[in-house]
Amino acid sequence: MVGRLPDQHTRVIIGFSDGSHLYFNDQRKFGFVKLVQTEQVEQDDFVAKLGPEPWDKSLDRGGLYVRLQKHPKMMVKAAILDQTVLAGAGNIYADEGLFYAFIHPERRVGSLSQREVAELLKGLRESMEKSIAVGGSSLRNYVKADGSRGDYLDQFAQVYNRTGAPCHRCGTPIQKIRAAGRGTHFCPTCQKI
Secondary structure, three states: OOOOOOOOOEEEEEEOOOOOEEEEEOOOOOOOOOOOOHHHHHHOHHHHHOOOOOOOHHHOOOHHHHHHOOOOOOEHHHHHHOOOOOOOOOHHHHHHHHHHOOOOOOOEHHHOOHHHHHHHHHHHHHHHHHHHHOOOEOOOOOOOOOOOOOEHHHHOOOOOOOOOOEOOOOOOEOEEEEEOOEEEEEOOOOOOO
């Protein structure tokens, strides 16, 4: 259980008529809250620019490959984190998906084959589905509505937050670098540049 709310990271408190509250905590200040009429959500500037989510069927049979190839010189890690290219795949799942597909995070998008991108999409979906099933990937103070922590990182993480630990495939120590401005975990043997 995390400490009492609200705390120093509480940015918004929504009160309900029954006296309960919903707290929006954002330690890193990446998020925001915006109230929009339901019928206007799709026209909102922010929402309209979002790419498809990993489960979107438009990504199957080469759709993600086509989207990525619009940025051939970009590092693949940066492209995955670009929410206009692919919405919802954050840092943890980018690292996990790249590991699944044997792709180094600093490779340029233009060097990826359609098969590699298909494997990347498969890895993103698999890691995110596992995470959803176990309640997410609590690192510091995130908790589910019932106060319990998600344990994707403890149960399933292959590379993320495992710096120095042996790769589950080959035994090589997992490395951490900065790629796309983010801490990036990978296996230097399984994910050669």
